[in-house]
Amino acid sequence: MTDSTSVDGRFVAFMRAAQAGDADAYAQLMREITPRIRFVVRSRRKFLSADDIEDLVQDVLLSVHAVRATYDPSRPFMPWLLAIIRNRLADAARRYARRTRQEVFVDNLDVTFAGESANSIKETYADPEALRLAIQTLPDGQRSAIEMLKLREMSLKEAAAACGTSIGALKIATHRAMTALRKKLMRNND
Amino acid sequence: MIKDTEGLIRRLAQNVEPVRPLPNPWIRTAVWLGVSVPYLVVVMIIMTPQQHLSAMVSDPRFVIEQISALLAGLAAAVAAFATIIPGYRRRLLLVPLLPFVVWFTSLGQGCLQDLARHGVQASLLPHDPLCFLFIVLFGAVPGIAMVVMLRRGAPLTPRLTAAIAGLAAAGIGNFALRLVHPEDVSVMMLVWHVGGVFILSVLAGGAGHYVFNWRLLTAPSRNSAQ
Numbered sequence: 243m244t245d246s247t248s249v250d251g252r253f254v255a256f257m258r259a260a261q262a263g264d265a266d267a268y269a270q271l272m273r274e275i276t277p278r279i280r281f282v283v284r285s286r287r288k289f290l291s292a293d294d295i296e297d298l299v300q301d302v303l304l305s306v307h308a309v310r311a312t313y314d315p316s317r318p319f320m321p322w323l324l325a326i327i328r329n330r331l332a333d334a335a336r337r338y339a340r341r342t343r344q345e346v347f348v349d350n351l352d353v354t355f356a357g358e359s360a361n362s363i364k365e366t367y368a369d370p371e372a373l374r375l376a377i378q379t380l381p382d383g384q385r386s387a388i389e390m391l392k393l394r395e396m397s398l399k400e401a402a403a404a405c406g407t408s409i410g411a412l413k414i415a416t417h418r419a420m421t422a423l424r425k426k427l428m429r430n431n432d
Numbered sequence: 433m434i435k436d437t438e439g440l441i442r443r444l445a446q447n448v449e450p451v452r453p454l455p456n457p458w459i460r461t462a463v464w465l466g467v468s469v470p471y472l473v474v475v476m477i478i479m480t481p482q483q484h485l486s487a488m489v490s491d492p493r494f495v496i497e498q499i500s501a502l503l504a505g506l507a508a509a510v511a512a513f514a515t516i517i518p519g520y521r522r523r524l525l526l527v528p529l530l531p532f533v534v535w536f537t538s539l540g541q542g543c544l545q546d547l548a549r550h551g552v553q554a555s556l557l558p559h560d561p562l563c564f565l566f567i568v569l570f571g572a573v574p575g576i577a578m579v580v581m582l583r584r585g586a587p588l589t590p591r592l593t594a595a596i597a598g599l600a601a602a603g604i605g606n607f608a609l610r611l612v613h614p615e616d617v618s619v620m621m622l623v624w625h626v627g628g629v630f631i632l633s634v635l636a637g638g639a640g641h642y643v644f645n646w647r648l649l650t651a652p653s654r655n656s657a658q
Contacts, residue, residue: 311454
């Protein structure tokens with residue numbers, strides 16, 4: 243009690259001098275109250291990171307500086323300071339809530355638009371029977387490439403070994419097969 | 433975020449200038465009255481006080497209503513000045529309640545008497561809607577003076593501060609208005625005068641956040657520290 247009273251008395255003296263324009267007393271006051279502000283902020287906002295806590299501490303210091311004329315030297319200092327800290331913390335919480343309300347969380351989608359033109363990479367086809375018939379009409383080399391790489395999901399190396407052909411030739415056959423299938427299926431849709 | 437807190441402290445201390453501590457809310461209310469009363473008197477003289485004012489002053493109900501309206505305005509001013517002092521007694525916010533209750537009670541009693549005496553139709557006589565504008569006119573300078581004075585304080589409760597300040601300015605404006613404006617039946621007094629005071633108070637409360645806010649207050653020192 244006596245200790246806190248004497249500490250508060252020291253703050254009052256510093257603040258009185260600061261209000262008179264004493265820069266040293268003001269710096270000393272700021273340095274002494276900063277750990278107290280940090281302690282209050284940390285104990286009331288346990289979930290915040292160290293950077294966010296320091297942000298709030300600085301915010302309180304700036305606020306104290308801006309309204310130092312509202313301190314009445316005939317009254318205790320700490321209730322005045324605590325009222326500012328409480329207010330700035332509540333303000334920060336309101337700001338955070340407002341910011342969160344304005345943010346929209348979205349899934350990381352593969353495509354940017356729902357339109358068909360934006361989904362050119364999508365290779366699934368809605369009519370499996372039509373796709374099966376279309377594959378049947380492909381030349382032998384292209385059909386085998388599609389069956390092995392797309393249907394059985396073999397690697398290029400495995401498929402090349404199975405066909406007895408090179409990887410390059412297999413790639414070309416797959417590309418031609420995909421182009422032919424796309425054209426055929428689009429014709430069917432029309 | 434500013435780079436380091438110690439650097440911020442050094443900058444703030446370097447730029448510290450002498451400030452005069454704000455006087456307590458009672459003294460500030462007296463200063464506010466000192467600014468507002470001459471303006472109100474000038475407007476009242478321009479608008480010519482009511483001819484029957486001396487007779488009205490002998491009516492106890494008129495006197496009670498005027499005193500309570502004036503006290504409500506003054507108490508609201510004290511409360512508004514208290515809201516900008518960190519750690520100040522919040523009980524002061526309750527002080528305007530008593531005169532407001534007296535004011536309402538007196539007006540409510542007058543309404544009932546008018547209704548009993550003249551009936552509903554007679555009590556709803558058309559009223560000059562300029563009343564509301566007159567309250568704005570009378571409350572303008574007291575309101576501006578109060579905003580200027582309140583901006584020297586801490587914007588702890590911007591909307592509440594502005595609403596109470598609006599109540600104080602419109603309350604004192606209404607007090608002056610009744611000295612120059614023809615007396616009306618109580619129902620319409622309640623609607624236009626009390627309603628007008630409250631509408632101004634609500635409007636002021638809505639704008640409070642724009643007039644009193646920490647961002648404006650701390651911007652100069654924040655900019656100089658970055």
